[in-house]
Amino acid sequence: xxxxxxxxxxxxxxxxxxxxxxxxxxxxxxxxxxxxxxxxxxxxxxxxxxxxxxxxxxxxxxxxxxxxxxxxxxxxxxxxxxxxxxxxxxxxxxxxxxxxxxxxxxxxxxxxxxxxxxxxxxxxxxxxxxxxxxxxxxxxxxxxxxxxxxxxxxxxxxxxxxxxxxxxxxxxxxxxxxxxxxxxxxxxxxxxxxxxxxxxxxxxxxxxxxxxxxxxxxxxxxxxxxxxxxxxxxxxxxxxxxxxxxxxxxxxxxxxxxxxxxxxxxxxxxxx
Amino acid sequence: xxxxxxxxxxxxxxxxxxxxxxxxxxxxxxxxxxxxxxxxxxxxxxxxxxxxxxxxxxxxxxxxxxxxxxxxxxxxxxxxxxxxxxxxxxxxxxxxxxxxxxxxxxxxxxxxxxxxxxxxxxxxxxxxxxxxxxxxxxxxxxxxxxxxxxxxxxxxxxxxxxxxxxxxxxxxxxxxxxxxxxxxxxxxxxxxxxxxxxxxxxxxxxxxxxxxxxxxxxxxxxxxxxxxxxxxxxxxxxxxxxxxxxxxxxxxxxxxxxxxxxxxxxxxxxxxxxxxxxxxxxxxxxxxxxxxxxxxxxxxxxxxxxxxxxxxxxxxxxxxxxxxxxxxxxxxxxxxxxxxxxxxxxxxxxxxxxxxxxxx
Amino acid sequence: xxxxxxxxxxxxxxxxxxxxxxxxxxxxxxxxxxxxxxxxxxxxxxxxxxxxxxxxxxxxxxxxxxxxxxxxxxxxxxxxxxxxxxxxxxxxxxxxxxxxxxxxxxxxxxxxxxxxxxxxxxxxxxxxxxxxxxxxxxxxxxxxxxxxxxxxxxxxxxxxxxxxxxxxxxxxxxxxxxxxxxxxxxxxxxxxxxxxxxxxxxxxxxxxxxxxxxxxxxxxxxxxxxxxxxxxxxxxxxxxxxxxxxxxxxxxxxxxxxxxxx
Numbered sequence: 001x002x003x004x005x006x007x008x009x010x011x012x013x014x015x016x017x018x019x020x021x022x023x024x025x026x027x028x029x030x031x032x033x034x035x036x037x038x039x040x041x042x043x044x045x046x047x048x049x050x051x052x053x054x055x056x057x058x059x060x061x062x063x064x065x066x067x068x069x070x071x072x073x074x075x076x077x078x079x080x081x082x083x084x085x086x087x088x089x090x091x092x093x094x095x096x097x098x099x100x101x102x103x104x105x106x107x108x109x110x111x112x113x114x115x116x117x118x119x120x121x122x123x124x125x126x127x128x129x130x131x132x133x134x135x136x137x138x139x140x141x142x143x144x145x146x147x148x149x150x151x152x153x154x155x156x157x158x159x160x161x162x163x164x165x166x167x168x169x170x171x172x173x174x175x176x177x178x179x180x181x182x183x184x185x186x187x188x189x190x191x192x193x194x195x196x197x198x199x200x201x202x203x204x205x206x207x208x209x210x211x212x213x214x215x216x217x218x219x220x221x222x223x224x225x226x227x228x229x230x231x232x233x234x235x236x237x238x239x240x241x242x243x244x245x246x247x248x249x250x251x252x253x254x255x256x257x258x259x260x261x262x263x264x265x266x267x268x269x270x271x272x
Numbered sequence: 273x274x275x276x277x278x279x280x281x282x283x284x285x286x287x288x289x290x291x292x293x294x295x296x297x298x299x300x301x302x303x304x305x306x307x308x309x310x311x312x313x314x315x316x317x318x319x320x321x322x323x324x325x326x327x328x329x330x331x332x333x334x335x336x337x338x339x340x341x342x343x344x345x346x347x348x349x350x351x352x353x354x355x356x357x358x359x360x361x362x363x364x365x366x367x368x369x370x371x372x373x374x375x376x377x378x379x380x381x382x383x384x385x386x387x388x389x390x391x392x393x394x395x396x397x398x399x400x401x402x403x404x405x406x407x408x409x410x411x412x413x414x415x416x417x418x419x420x421x422x423x424x425x426x427x428x429x430x431x432x433x434x435x436x437x438x439x440x441x442x443x444x445x446x447x448x449x450x451x452x453x454x455x456x457x458x459x460x461x462x463x464x465x466x467x468x469x470x471x472x473x474x475x476x477x478x479x480x481x482x483x484x485x486x487x488x489x490x491x492x493x494x495x496x497x498x499x500x501x502x503x504x505x506x507x508x509x510x511x512x513x514x515x516x517x518x519x520x521x522x523x524x525x526x527x528x529x530x531x532x533x534x535x536x537x538x539x540x541x542x543x544x545x546x547x548x549x550x551x552x553x554x555x556x557x558x559x560x561x562x563x564x565x566x567x568x569x570x571x572x573x574x575x576x577x578x579x580x581x582x583x584x585x586x587x588x589x590x591x592x593x594x595x596x597x598x599x600x601x602x603x604x605x606x607x608x609x610x611x612x613x614x615x616x617x618x619x620x621x622x623x624x625x626x627x628x629x630x631x632x
Numbered sequence: 633x634x635x636x637x638x639x640x641x642x643x644x645x646x647x648x649x650x651x652x653x654x655x656x657x658x659x660x661x662x663x664x665x666x667x668x669x670x671x672x673x674x675x676x677x678x679x680x681x682x683x684x685x686x687x688x689x690x691x692x693x694x695x696x697x698x699x700x701x702x703x704x705x706x707x708x709x710x711x712x713x714x715x716x717x718x719x720x721x722x723x724x725x726x727x728x729x730x731x732x733x734x735x736x737x738x739x740x741x742x743x744x745x746x747x748x749x750x751x752x753x754x755x756x757x758x759x760x761x762x763x764x765x766x767x768x769x770x771x772x773x774x775x776x777x778x779x780x781x782x783x784x785x786x787x788x789x790x791x792x793x794x795x796x797x798x799x800x801x802x803x804x805x806x807x808x809x810x811x812x813x814x815x816x817x818x819x820x821x822x823x824x825x826x827x828x829x830x831x832x833x834x835x836x837x838x839x840x841x842x843x844x845x846x847x848x849x850x851x852x853x854x855x856x857x858x859x860x861x862x863x864x865x866x867x868x869x870x871x872x873x874x875x876x877x878x879x880x881x882x883x884x885x886x887x888x889x890x891x892x893x894x
Contacts, residue, residue, distance in 0.1 A: 007708070007711045007712050007714075007715050008712060008715040008716065008727070011708070011712045011771070012727070012730070014768075015730050015731075015733075015734075017749065018734075018745070018746065018749060018768055019730075019733055019734060019737075019745065021749055022744075022745030022746070022748050022749045023745065025748055025749070025752070026744075026745070026748065035342075035617060036339070036342055036343055037343070037748065037751055037752065038342075056625070056628055056629040056632060059632040078641070078644065078645050078648070079645070081638075081641050082641060082642055082645045085638050085641065085642060093881055093882065096881045097877075097878055097881050097882075098642065100874065100877040100878065100881070101646060101874065102645075102646075102649070103825075104870060104873060104874050104877070105649040105650065105653060105870075106825055106829065107825060107828075107829065107869055107870055107873055108653045108656070108866055108869070108870040109829060109845060109846060109849065109862075109866050110829055110831060110846070111831055111846055111849045111850060111853075112652075112656050112849065112862065112863070112866050113652040113653060113656070114652070115652075115656070115849075115853070116651070116652025116653065116654075116655035116656045117651075117652050117655075119655055119659075119667045119668070120651070120652070120655060122492070122495065122497045122668070123496075123497055124495045124496045124497050124668050125667075125668050126655075126658065126659075126662075126667070126668060126669070126670055128668075129670060137482070137483070137497075138482055138483070145648075148648055149648045149649060149651070149652060152645065152648060152649060153649070156645075202736055203736075206736060206738055207738070207739065209738075210738035210739065210740050210741070211739070211740075211832070212740060212832070213831065213832070213850065220441075220481075220482055220483035220484060220485065221444050221483060221484030221485055221631070222481070222482070222483075222484065222631065224628070224631065224632075227738070227740050229628075230740055230741075230744070231740060232624070232628070234339075234744055235335075235336055235339060236333065236335045236336060236339075236624060237335065237620065237621050237624035237625070238335065238338070238339055238342075238617075238620075238621075239621055239624075243744070247740075247741045247744060247745075250738055250741055251737065251741055254733070254736055254737055254738065254741075255733070257736060258729060258732050258733055258736050259729065261732070261736075262725060262728065262729045262732065302840070302841065307851060307852065307855045307857065308855040308856050308857050312857065327840060327841035328841055329839075329840075329841045330851045330852075343751065345747075345750075345751065345757035345839040346756075346757055346758070346839040346840050346841070485854075486854075487853070487854035487855050488853070488854040490854075491666075491854045494666075495666070495668045497668075510856070514856070
């Protein structure tokens with residue numbers, strides 16, 4: 001009986017220590033000027049809150065939101081039909097092979113995939129031998145392509161799962177009642193797959209907006225996203241206070257998002 | 273099911289054994305270094321000679337090195353920061369004193385004049401390499417690029433349109449980028465004057481750089497994907513060494529304007545070092561002539577050790593290096609070097625902020 | 633949708649995913665060290681995987697961390713999920729809210745949070761902190777993938793087993809776990825996939841010069857110490873697995889009952 005009783009409380013303590021306490025520490029650091037975790041030289045200050053409104057960081061926020069939004073919408077535009085096609089494939093063999101092919105890229109190292117694009121996007125590249133030359137490094141397009149390529153599977157699978165849950169009897173009922181294919185899609189399939197879409201959007205938008213290696217490689221350091229700013233505040237300028245404030249804001253946004261998804265999703269199993 | 277559990281358990285056991293295989297070596301030496309900044313063969317040699325394990329971590333900037341030492345997630349025995357960072361570490365009491373009696377290969381007079389004249393204030397470092405910053409360029413895409421750069425010096429990095437449609441790269445390091453800009457305006461590298469810094473900032477902001485990078489700058493120039501960029505001397509000479517060894521055509525060059533940043537990196541022992549004596553053994557090992565030469569041949573930076581440079585000069589194989597006008601900072605004609613001083617951590621943050629601002 | 637446009641769309645999606653992977657594959661056969669020129673076909677990078685000591689170690693490290701993180705998080709996650717499934721709806725939703733946080737949280741924030749708490753706890757950074765971090769972000773995925781299977785299970789089967797004289801553990805192992813096997817396996821697969829490819833969280837929680845494949849690549853990019861053997865390893869993993877998966881699929885009997893649920 002013991003195992004049964006302690007596993008959950010232990011897990012809650014574990015989450016408390018590894019999620020909640022760091023959050024409180026960062027919240028605390030947000031109100032200080034500090035160099036690293038040097039608690040002996042803490043100075044309380046609200047400077048971080050002034051800094052956050054500094055226009056120099058605005059570009060990073062705007063870039064994060066706009067580029068990631070475009071990328072996740074593109075993922076949705078490609079991912080939804082693909083998931084739909086996959087669900088309706090008659091041949092199980094083909095379906096499984098295609099599913100495997102969509103999972104597999106996640107097994108290829110993310111950094112190497114980004115480097116693959118980086119190599120292609122430079123004017124002098126191996127493509128020159130077949131007469132093609134891109135010059136995209138530093139352009140928003142390069143970053144968007146990189147994001148779509150990196151996170152597309154995270155859009156396809158939640159939608160595929162939610163479409164798969166649809167009972168075929170429901171669709172038949174809809175057709176029996178005289179609905180056209182489009183009507184059925186609009187009023188039955190789409191609403192019922194909305195949870196998958198929400199989860200797909202979250203799973204593509206958030207990592208896109210906060211990755212730092214991707215914009216670093218594909219923009220030649222010219223386009224900064226939120227992740228780059230946080231990374232450089234912790235790693236380079238050692239400004240833990242400001243880095244913490246940005247992280248705290250980010251977590252808060254995510255809290256709200258998870259809360260929202262959680263409300264929509266009574267089963268609590270939406271994210272996969 | 274039972275079979276599966278057995279399988280799982282045995283697989284766990286095996287992987288656990290691999291994961292925790294006891295260390296056969298006696299001691300471990302932890303080194304904090306820049307990327308590609310030591311001849312890795314020397315590490316193998318050191319491991320064999322002293323029956324120790326060398327564990328090396330690599331970072332890409334002085335600031336990252338400072339962060340690692342200060343946070344002490346790993347207790348490093350040796351670190352190799354640059355001059356101004358050595359002073360910063362010293363002032364924050366993050367360095368251990370060096371016991372010179374443990375270094376039998378050390379002699380104060382073994383280092384070049386320029387290295388001693390521009391040494392940091394701290395006494396607790398041993399010079400490792402020294403160099404300058406300059407402009408590395410590719411001769412692939414633009415004719416007369418060499419002439420233009422030699423005629424305009426630092427200005428080539430800032431005046432857009434001086435070379436039409438050129439692709440320019442800048443070091444993604446606030447101190448170095450500002451150094452180039454301050455030199456372009458003929459200000460001191462160590463100025464804390466707001467209006468001077470502001471002018472430097474404006475020049476950086478008004479220029480469009482295709483790439484802010486570190487090691488990728490030299491690669492991009494060799495490829496022709498960048499036309500020129502600010503680099504450390506060793507970035508160029510490393511590429512030169514590799515290209516010469518592989519007998520490739522060399523379509524890139526390097527120019528150092530007279531007023532430049534002279535820097536030197538030194539080996540230091542961080543205060544949390546656990547292997548104080550082994551650290552000295554390592555420093556001594558690196559000072560040994562044969563090893564210092566091997567290291568210099570690999571890395572591309574010039575050694576501040578006189579005997580090493582003498583050896584390179586006596587060997588015909590290295591003529592292409594030693595006859596290069598900018599290779600050895602000690603012998604660059606008309607050089608007006610200035611080294612970085614430690615100007616306080618507030619300065620470091622201010623510069624980092626200005627630099628971030630200049631990028632957008 | 634017309635059939636041709638369907639095919640086109642799937643091809644487009646696959647192209648977006650596979651172009652960079654094919655580039656890496658191509659470079660793994662390139663004799664030149666420089667990624668912008670092709671100087672001849674070679675297999676030397678494939679043998680170099682074992683010769684390049686630091687790379688080989690990093691690869692082994694990645695596997696060890698991923699195997700351990702998967703094993704531990706699968707076991708813990710399964711038990712936790714069993715517990716959660718027995719909670720009342722309202723409590724379950726709250727617990728799942730907490731469980732989902734690390735999944736949705738930005739990697740960089742997770743990485744920095746863990747770095748801060750590990751520093752404060754005075755842990756020695758290295759393989760164990762990295763393992764701990766990986767276990768941390770793997771468990772929620774296992775819970776998430778096991779839970780729906782538990783719900784599909786007949787609620788009475790556990791009680792029936794207990795009534796027939798099984799102990800709690802026996803009932804769990806003989807009744808519950810077989811019933812949720814698919815969920816456990818897919819949870820383990822997701823955990824493994826997340827762990828072996830992780831970069832950002834590993835980057836913040838490692839120390840001691842301990843690197844996995846991703847951090848090895850990041851610290852050596854554009855440097856002489858970077859070896860195209862990394863391309864070779866990545867190619868083996870990606871295409872090796874693809875071939876295995878397709879082979880299994882073609883040889884299995886037509887109608888698989890459980891599709892891969894990810």
